Amino acid sequence: MKRLGMLALVTCLCSSCAQDVPHFEPQTITGAQCKLTCVERSAYGRCLEACMDLDRLYKAREAPPK
Numbered sequence: 001m002k003r004l005g006m007l008a009l010v011t012c013l014c015s016s017c018a019q020d021v022p023h024f025e026p027q028t029i030t031g032a033q034c035k036l037t038c039v040e041r042s043a044y045g046r047c048l049e050a051c052m053d054l055d056r057l058y059k060a061r062e063a064p065p066k
Helices: 002-019 029-038 044-062
Strands: none
Touching (some): 029 044
């Protein structure tokens, strides 16, 4: 019974961590490369947030001035 409780607790903790990871679809090559490097890092969520910022920056540079 104790193992079952621990298994339920671990499952809940892991599922809550998975929700903290932002969804990121890169719009630039630099953003895509950044996302690939995040796989190798331990702080995946924070890494993706940085890639999102980088992707927005490069996307803004590509857009023609208004």
